[in-house]
Every structure is written in structure tokens, then in C-alpha cells.
Amino acid sequence: MGYIRKATEKLERFKNRHDTRILAIETSCDETACAVVRNGREALSNVISTQIETHKKYGGVVPEIASRKHIELIDYVVDEALVGAKTHLGDIDAIAVTMGPGLVGALLVGVSHAKAMAFALEVPLAGVHHIEGHICANYIQHRDLEPPFVCLVASGGHSHLVHVKGYGQYKILGRTRDDAAGEAFDKVARALGLGYPGGPLVEKEAQKGDPGAVAFPRTYLEPGSLDFSFSGLKTAVLNHLNVCRQRGEAVNTADVAASFQSAVIEVLVDKTIMAAKKCSTDTVVLAGGVASNGRLRSEFESRCADEGFLLKYPSKLLCTDNAAMIGATGYYRLRRGLMSTMTLNAVASMEIDSY
Ligand code: KG4
């Protein structure tokens, strides 16, 4: 029997079953990750092999090296995820994989592996949007969380405000017009000589500094706009460093890190609260690598408490790239009958609300 017929039959069963296991793969950037997810909500395993040490010496991710590393690692990571979940290949009901956005060569490794597995096991395949994955990480962390809610997705490549109206129903309320929040952290870290990846290093440095030391700009754009812009802030940090150097003044790295971090966080919090009010939702959700920032979390905690919003965010492990979030997303797509075929391809740039 042909693959499509068999997978379609299994998809119909999947939609009605109460005990399902998805094997999910994520290779969009510099983490090779695989997870086994039960019923879209429980990560039986969540294996992440990071390439940070490899890319560190170049000051950022080198796409070609990332692809090669994924090829070297993927078999081991998949095996470890199966063993960790005490699950045999024959118990896998479906395969989910990040199809984009991301580095196309890196994505292709995961997509090819996932297609081969789905074909060999004759199970349905779900191509998943990476940012949708970040949002759905919250379904793993908070098993009772249901849409609707407003979600801030702040990662290395994206800063989005999304109204999550239902499973798979997204309205983009705002997005960055230039640098993503995480990208700004990474660029400022490089300028401060802190290294890569920037976010956690800036956060650590900022703990020793005064957030009010340097008055960096907060960019709000037009009144009522829910878009972001962080390139002006990044330039202001670079200018501040140049002026200090030209005057022969010592740079207080901790103060600059703390002042920069506080400027980013203030705008992210203000705009997210604005979005939640606009959508009349009572729940604010955070996602993406930047959401693992402790200061960002505590600022959100206090603002949400003041304004009467319920706040949810994932564990640090589920904030940054992982495959459990892709399994959760794939689960809800397959439940809605959205199955990918063997023509599934990696897509470097794609929209969350139109795939
Ligand atoms: O979501 P993610 O793992 O990958 C992308 O999809 O981009 O996010 C990575 C980004 C990087 O820019 C990193 O510097 C940032 O998240 N990040 C942080 C923190 N941890 C990671 N930014 C601020 N504070 C952190 N603690």
C-alpha cells in the first residue's frame, strides 16, 4: 500500500486516539534536538545537543558548520530520545519536524530525517513552524493552558506579539521592524566583549550593574503601534562605547549591560500589556530564548500582577530551542488533520499564520 494511503489511515486513527506518541525533530539553528511527546502535552524525553562550543570561536552561528554538525549528530540524538522515552520505533504514531523559518541547510537535515522516518514507519508527518513551536512550548509546561491568550515570542530571530485565538489560530499583532530582541542582546554582548551567545552573558553582567546608569532610548514607534524596533538602542550602546573610548574613559560594562537590558525589557513589557488589553484577554504568555531572562520574568510578574493578568512562561530549557515544543505543535496540527507529504521542504522564511 502506498505511503500516503497508509499515513492517511493512521492520521484518522490518530485524531481519535487518547494515547499518542510523536517523535519530533528540531534543527533550525545550532541545536540538534529530538523529543518524544505524549498526547501533545508530556515530554517523555527532550534531548538537546548544542553546538554552542563549536560556533563560539566565530562569535556566532556559521550556517555551513551548523548543517554538518546536524548531520553528524542527528542519529545519536534520535536514538537517545527514543531510549530516554522508553519508546520503540514501532510505538511512534507520527513524526513532527521544524520546516522553517531558520537556516535552510540546517533545517534540511531535520526535514530529510523526519521524512525518511515517516516513510519507513508509514506514519503521518507534520511540518511545523518554529515560532509556533515556541508558543506551544507552553502547552508542555502548563498542561491546563488553553487558548485564547496573548503571547510575546522573543528569540534570536524574531520578536512577535501574537494573539493566540485557538489551536493553530494566530493573529500577528506586532513584530520587529529591524533587529529581534535576542539579536540585540547578541550584538551588544559582542560589542561589550562578553562573547556568544549574548543573552545569558549580558544578563549575568547586568546583575552587577545599575539599570539607571545610562539613559538608553526606548523606541515605541507610532502611538498604539505593537511593532518593535531595537536597532536604535543597539546603535546607542555602540555610540556610548565609542564616546567613552574616545574620551579615554573606562567603560563600566556591568552598568551598560544593565541599562541596555532594562531598556529592552521595558518596551517588551509595555507593548505586551498593551496587546493583552487590546485583545481583552486575561492571560499573558511568554516564549522564546529571551523569555529565559530572569529580569524579564520578574518585570512581567510584577506588571501582570498590578494589571490583573495571569502570566505563564516555560522553563528555561523549554524557552530556548528544543524538540518537545515541535512535538506539541505537530500534535495539534495532526489533530486538525493537517498532514505534510513527502514533498515537504525546508523554508528559510515563512509566516506563522499561512502554512
Ligand atoms: O529561541 P532561541 O533559542 O533561538 C531562536 O529561535 O532564535 O533564542 C535564542 C536567543 C539568542 O539571541 C539568545 O541570546 C537569547 O535568545 N537569550 C537570551 C537569554 N537566553 C537566551 N536573551 C536574554 N537573556 C537570556 N537569559
Ligand code: ZN
Ligand atoms: Zn527558536
